[in-house]
Amino acid sequence: MDFLFVQFLNGLASASALFLVASGLSIIFGVTRIVNFAHGAFYMLGAYVAYTLTTTLTGPLGFWVALPLAAVIVAALGALVEMTLLRRIYEAPELFQLLATFGLTLMVEDLVVLIWGPEDLLGPRAPGLEGAVNIFGQLFPAYDLMLIALGPIVLAGLWLLFHKTRWGVLVRAATQDRTMVAALGVNQAWLFTSVFTLGIFLAALGGAVQIPREAVHHMMDLQIIVEAFVIVVIGGLGNVFGAFLAAFIIAELNAFGILLFPKISLVLVFLVMAVVLVVRPWGLLGKPEGAARAAVGTALQPWKRLGARGRNLSLGLLLVLALLPVFAGNYLLAVSTEILIFVLFAASLHLMMGVGGMVSFGHAAYFGLGAYGAALLVRFTGAPMEVGLWAGPLLAVAGAALFGWFCVRLSGVYLAMLTLAFAQIVWSIVFQWYEVTGGDNGILGIWPSSWASDPMVFYYLTLGIVTLGILAIRRIVFAPFGYAVRGCRDSVLRAESIGMNRMSLQWLCFTLAGSFAGFAGVLYAYLKGSVFPDVLAIPTSVDGLVMVLLGGIQTVAGPVVGAAVYEALSIYMTSETDLWKLILGGLIVVLVVAFPEGIVGFWQRRVQPLLSDRDGRDEEPAREGTA
Amino acid sequence: MAWTKRLTHGAVSAVAGIAALAASGLGAGGSALAQDPIKIGEINSYTALPAFTEPYRMGWQLALEEINAAGGVDGRPLEVISKDDAGKPGDAVTAANELTQREDVALLMGTFFSHVGLAVSDYAKQREVFFLAAEPLTDALVWSKGNDYTFRLRPSVTMQAEMLAEEAAKLDATRWATVAPNYEYGTSAVEAFKEAMNRRRDDIEWVNEQWPPFGKIDAGSTVQALAQSEPDAIFNVTFGPDLTKFVREGTTRGLFQDREVVSLLTGEPEYMDPLGAETPEGWIVTGYPWDQIDTPEHNTFLEAYQAKFDDYPRLGSIVGYATMYSVAEILEKAESLETEDLIAAAEGIGVDTPLGPITYRAADHQSTLGAYVGRTAVQDGKGVMVDFGYRDGANYLPSPDEAKAMRPGS
Structure with missing residues (x-):
């Protein structure tokens, strides 16, 4: 009994730590709708700054001043980021801010290593709370008692702030309907900055209070960001009480779960999230979102087929790609093959996000299932590539059909997070099922058949399949089915009222998107020769999102361009410099500010009108290339 | 401090690179051909795990400097082309591809993570390239998934x-x-x-x-x-x-x-x-x-390391240093830079390391480093x-x- 009570306290201490970070994220999302990928980076900065302060400010008071001071410093940095970067792109399509914060995260990961060095830094213990307290004969760290208290204190503070101040009233109003708040004449810019700063303050404080518990290192951000997001979603977006409840549930389930299933931690949070979202589609304490808002990917102008010039341009590009082996060496061909594979992957994600209006944070699942489909066939049946190429994607199709059935019952970020939950569950199965998948040591020896092992032949094979895939996706987009799916995306109410079956349309779209991703995954497996769980992991999903957003989610050609640009840049940078995260992240931030509609969106809205003016006699001036 | 060191490092190597370019431009005709460096491809998780791979890099850099100062291998200096794998097997295969297909390196070395090591080892097998794995610890690398082309330095799990x-x-x-x-x-x-x-x-x-x-x-x-x-x-x-x-x-x-x-x-x-x-x-x-540790071979290494870097060695430094020397010994012994000759040379070869002499066993390609x-x-x-x-x-x-x-x- 004593043991169970102390284990319960352990859970409470972890819950407090999680809650601090998650509450900040929740507040920011609730008001600004920013999916703040950099939240973990600010958490990490909080810890690093606190480390520096606690080791320079000496004396017992120094430590206790250092923690909040670190949070204030990082919050100021956050305010700066909001004012200089994010404020420029609030008008951009929803989710685009994700791209900016992703770029920031990459930069911060390199910067902390440059500033603080690569080694783990262990800060001091908390003065006055170094030791342990005897609770029912079990030793419990005194500092953890302080943490347990901190969670409810912060929660109470936030409640007072939101309910007893005018600012809090505005924040709550904006969480419910920010358009209405703006219409009432509230200065949104100021409100967003203050909310963002508060959120970052909480993240940084969450990082700073970890100093006495763990070493500071440059991967802290990734460890916390996903978990924080999961907690926000389980609790209900924008609801800090929900975040508190969710943090409590997750931490306690983990503390007791490891007693029965020591390997549960890996997948626990995602299992809980999947169950919660299936049962309660808006989280534990969340409310259904108003349906009035425009969905992701809503095009400003309806998409059109390519005009004559656009078609010629595409054919020209295809011709150049077909002639590439004439002057490119084997390495360049392999890189081009990889880029083509990601073009198909990004296009498949776009089919789901841009066309279907269903954002996916877990698209890697279908890419990875395709890759593992082929790899498992090779491993257990020794099937040649000719079989693997067509049978491999079946696993992705099955996965997409199964998960899609659950996902289409949800919408918005909840849907996105459910895709993430499924992806992570698949990942952890693949990661732990050694007998079948080889666990994290992967499956080796997935090479093309001998006739295709030459990089040039494999390049042509990939080019053929990817071209067919892109054509098929375009065919889907402009088929009646595509119009119907786009209708559901733009207005669920209207689509349903004219008799469309939204769920089955979206389910089919989801499955199709998963299938195309599966083909990309199979090609990737044969290109690399081996498959590891990281193909299904979060970074692969994030890469896909970055490609689609970078290209322009409101265009049909966007993902193709975005994937080519991002993949080429990242391969080139990784090869050229050790500081590739800093440079790539910086480039993304610059691109985000320069092209808030994505690269293709920028082209269509800003560059093309100029070209058409000059070329006035052209027959279909405005329509060309709009798709 | 760390960043200044790193930036100067970068600047120094950039200058060195330009100097080397200029020198190769100046050196004319057939005599330069004999002096062409032997290219070695190196891959590691420099950005994902800098705390371990930085000392490793300093280790092989020290060894490289010593080897080339002593006249290189058969009168040819060694040149290491180093790539980051970002801690991902897929990126490591891309890097291996670049090194073998574009840079035309004689062999591959490096890697830290087990799964990255396995991915490169499988690539080596498929493309018939020699690969000396430096740090991956998994048993599979030399046993259940071992292949003719892969050797491993560090003692396994x-x-x-x-x-x-x-x-x-x-x-x-x-x-x-x-x-x-x-x-x-x-x-x-x-x-x-x-x-x-x-x-x-x-x-x-x-x-x-x-x-x-x-x-x-x-x-x-x-x-x-x-x-x-x-x-x-x-x-x-x-x-x-x-x-x-x-x-x-x-x-x-x-x-x-x-x-x-x-x-x-x-x-x-x-x-x-x-x-x-x-x-x-x-x-x-x-x-x-x-x-x-007070042995003559370690004292020599320690002195040289501290003189060059103003830092103390980590285990990664030993691994990098010993990997580089293993490569040099294998190249020295091999009859040509062909992969079969490298494998033949590496099987059973003895190498002196700061921790004492080691042998790469012919049976499983594992070194006897302890x-x-x-x-x-x-x-x-x-x-x-x-x-x-x-x-x-x-x-x-x-x-x-x-x-x-x-x-x-x-």
């Missing part, structure tokens, strides 16, 4: 678990608990240790095992769960930030009081130094007590190893016949 089990079996403890990160490295280390202990003793009882996710240990709950099972001793495989959290919580909660702890890799400076004055005392660990085993202590606010001794890897490997039988195609 099983070898190091054997070394520790040898000491652990001498303890009175019979009730054992284990804690290891939940991935292949952790599971295979626990498996190997259990097997080795059960072989030596028949009174061992395994009372608890904890599998925190790598990098995300919930240290308080894990420590409490371990304490609840009341073990006499604990076998630990966690490392890095997980280890730090585990040690802090465990110390505060008295988990390590009157308990023996046997811990893999914890004596390596990479993992012990961040713990500083909080290094737990009396743990039996594998590691590298760089400041106390490790130091000792107990941890704190001196002057720093963790150190005491009562240590070197364990020659050769004594912890299966016989050549047994090893061969574990490899595919035998």
Whole structure:
């Protein structure tokens, strides 16, 4: 009994730590709708700054001043980021801010290593709370008692702030309907900055209070960001009480779960999230979102087929790609093959996000299932590539059909997070099922058949399949089915009222998107020769999102361009410099500010009108290339 | 400080590169051809794990400088082209492709993570390139998934678990608990240790095992769960930030009081130094007590290293240094730069390292590099190893016949 009570306290201490970070994220999302990928980076900065302060400010008071001071410093940095970067792109399509914060995260990961060095830094213990307290004969760290208290204190503070101040009233109003708040004449810019700063303050404080518990290192951000997001979603977006409840549930389930299933931690949070979202589609304490808002990917102008010039341009590009082996060496061909594979992957994600209006944070699942489909066939049946190429994607199709059935019952970020939950569950199965998948040591020896092992032949094979895939996706987009799916995306109410079956349309779209991703995954497996769980992991999903957003989610050609640009840049940078995260992240931030509609969106809205003016006699001036 | 060092490093190598370009432009005709450097491709997780791969890089850079100062191999200098794999197997294969297809390197070396090492090893097999894996610890690399093209320097998980089990079996403890990160490295280390202990003793009882996710240990709950099972001793495989959290919580909660702890890799400076004055005392660990080893070969290395870098070596430095020298020896012995000749040269080759002479076994392509085993202590606010001794890897490997039988195609 004593043991169970102390284990319960352990859970409470972890819950407090999680809650601090998650509450900040929740507040920011609730008001600004920013999916703040950099939240973990600010958490990490909080810890690093606190480390520096606690080791320079000496004396017992120094430590206790250092923690909040670190949070204030990082919050100021956050305010700066909001004012200089994010404020420029609030008008951009929803989710685009994700791209900016992703770029920031990459930069911060390199910067902390440059500033603080690569080694783990262990800060001091908390003065006055170094030791342990005897609770029912079990030793419990005194500092953890302080943490347990901190969670409810912060929660109470936030409640007072939101309910007893005018600012809090505005924040709550904006969480419910920010358009209405703006219409009432509230200065949104100021409100967003203050909310963002508060959120970052909480993240940084969450990082700073970890100093006495763990070493500071440059991967802290990734460890916390996903978990924080999961907690926000389980609790209900924008609801800090929900975040508190969710943090409590997750931490306690983990503390007791490891007693029965020591390997549960890996997948626990995602299992809980999947169950919660299936049962309660808006989280534990969340409310259904108003349906009035425009969905992701809503095009400003309806998409059109390519005009004559656009078609010629595409054919020209295809011709150049077909002639590439004439002057490119084997390495360049392999890189081009990889880029083509990601073009198909990004296009498949776009089919789901841009066309279907269903954002996916877990698209890697279908890419990875395709890759593992082929790899498992090779491993257990020794099937040649000719079989693997067509049978491999079946696993992705099955996965997409199964998960899609659950996902289409949800919408918005909840849907996105459910895709993430499924992806992570698949990942952890693949990661732990050694007998079948080889666990994290992967499956080796997935090479093309001998006739295709030459990089040039494999390049042509990939080019053929990817071209067919892109054509098929375009065919889907402009088929009646595509119009119907786009209708559901733009207005669920209207689509349903004219008799469309939204769920089955979206389910089919989801499955199709998963299938195309599966083909990309199979090609990737044969290109690399081996498959590891990281193909299904979060970074692969994030890469896909970055490609689609970078290209322009409101265009049909966007993902193709975005994937080519991002993949080429990242391969080139990784090869050229050790500081590739800093440079790539910086480039993304610059691109985000320069092209808030994505690269293709920028082209269509800003560059093309100029070209058409000059070329006035052209027959279909405005329509060309709009798709 | 770190960043200035790094920036100057970058600047220096950039200048050196330009100088080398200019020099190659000036050197004319056939005589320059004989002086063409032998290109070596190197891949490691420089951005994902800088704390371990930076010292490794400094190690091979020192060796490279020494080798070239001594005239290179057959009068040709060595040139290392180094790439980052971002800790991802897919990126490592891209890098391997670039190195072999575009840079036309004679062989590949490097890698840290086991799965990255396996990906490159499979690439080497497919493209018939020689690959010397530096750091990956998985047994699979040379045994269950071994291939003709891949050699490995560091002692594997099983070898190091054997070394520790040898000491652990001498303890009175019979009730054992284990804690290891939940991935292949952790599971295979626990498996190997259990097997080795059960072989030596028949009174061992395994009372608890904890599998925190790598990098995300919930240290308080894990420590409490371990304490609840009341073990006499604990076998630990966690490392890095997980280890730090585990040690802090465990110390505060008295988990390590009157308990023996046997811990893999914890004596390596990479993992012990961040713990500083909080290094737990009396743990039996594998590691590298760089400041106390007193052998002529290590003294020479230490002096040269400290003179060049104004820093002390980590185990990674030894690995980088020994890998580079292994490559040079193999090239020296090989009749040509053809892959078959490199493999033939590498099988059974002897190489001198700062930790003593090693041999790359012909049977499984594993080197006989060993490790130091000792107990941890704190001196002057720093963790150190005491009562240590070197364990020659050769004594912890299966016989050549047994090893061969574990490899595919035998």
